[in-house]
Amino acid sequence: MAKTRVHNFFVSLDGYSAGTSITHEAPIGGAERLFAGFDGRVIHGLGAIDDPITVDRALTSTWGQGIGAEIMGRGKFGPQTGAWTDDEWRGWWGDEPPFRTPVLVLTHHPRDPIHFGNGTSFHFVDAAPDDALERALAFADGRAVRIGGGPSTVRQFLAADLVDFMHLVTVPITLGVGVSMWEGLAEVQDRFTIESVTTASGHTHQFWNRTTGR
C-alpha cells in the first residue's frame, strides 16, 4: 500500500500550484483561479456536496481514504514567517479543521501542539523530510501519510524520493506567476507510472504511482 500520497494538487498550464503572496486575506496567495469550480467539501465524500456528482468530484473525494496523518509546510498553516508573534493563530480553518487526523507542520520554530475536538491536531516540528515522515507514520498508525503541500513541501518530498502516489489536476489556465510545482525536479516522472484522464470540465487528472523500489 502507498505509504505517502499527494492529493488534489491543482497545477496551471505554466506549472504553478500556489500564489506568491500569502496573507490573512489571500490564503492561496493569488492563485485562487486554480480552484474555481472546486467544492472543497468533497474531500469528505459525495455525501457532503450538492448535485451533480461529476468525475472531478469523485476523483477528488479520495483525499482522506485510508489516511492517518498529514505533513504540511508552514505556509499552508498560516501567513506568519519567522518566530511566532501571534500565538493565538490556530490555522485558517476555525474550530473544525478538515484534516481530522494529526498534522505535522514543518517549521524552524517549534511550539506546543494544538488539539481540536474533531480529531485534528497540529504538531510543529523542525525536521528534514525523512525524519518528518517517520514521525508522521507513527501518528498514522498503519494508515498512509498525506503530503499536504504547499508546492515547495511537495517538491522537497519528491526530491527526496519520498512520494509513493500523487494525484495532480492540470487546470487549463495560465497564471503567469506563482510557486512552481516543478522547479528543480527535471526527470522526476521517470520514477512513476502515470495515468491521465480528462473530464468534461477540461481538467486533466494525473495519477502518479511510484514504480521503482525504495
Add this chain to the structure above:
Amino acid sequence: MAKTRVHNFFVSLDGYSAGTSITHEAPIGGAERLFAGFDGRVIHGLGAIDDPITVDRALTSTWGQGIGAEIMGRGKFGPQTGAWTDDEWRGWWGDEPPFRTPVLVLTHHPRDPIHFGNGTSFHFVDAAPDDALERALAFADGRAVRIGGGPSTVRQFLAADLVDFMHLVTVPITLGVGVSMWEGLAEVQDRFTIESVTTASGHTHQFWNRTTGR
C-alpha cells in the same frame, strides 16, 4: 443531494450486466468476466487495496460515501427462488457483509430480518419500488439510498424514474448472453446528463445525473 444512487454497475458492450444462471457456485451467473481486474475491496476506500491507485479504483471507491441504506433484488441476496426452503442462508458474504448499513431485499416472500455485527442488516420486503424507497430512506436517516442491483432491480427503479445518479462502467467485452441492463428502457437517457471518461484499462465510466424535476 442525490437521494438514490447506483454504483459500480459493469455492463458489457452488448448490454449485459449479469449472467443468467445464478447458483451457489456462480453468484454472478456466468458474467464473471465483467469483473476481471476489479478488486472489490476498493468499495471501502483506497486504504483497503494494494498498489497501484488507478483512476478505475478511485472512481469505484465512492460506492459507500454518504450512503445510509441499500435496496437489492432477491437474486443478489442468494440463489433461492420461491418460498424460502433454506432459512440458514444469510447471503453470499459470510459474517462480514460489505454493506455496513440496513439493506432492503425485495421479495414476494417476507421473512424475519437478519442482523450482523458490522452494521449490516437484511430486511425482506414485498413492495413496489416507490414504497421500498420510502422505507429505505427512513433507514438511511438523511443519507442516500444505493440501488444495489441486480440489473432487473435497477431497471425497475429506472422505469419508475426513481434513480438520481448512476455510475456505469462499460467493459470492452461481449458476453453474448446475460441479463440485460437496457431492456424496456428506450430513451431513458433523456432524463439524464451523462459524463464519460475512459481509463487506461479500456473501461469507460459513465456518470448519469438526473436532470429533470421529480
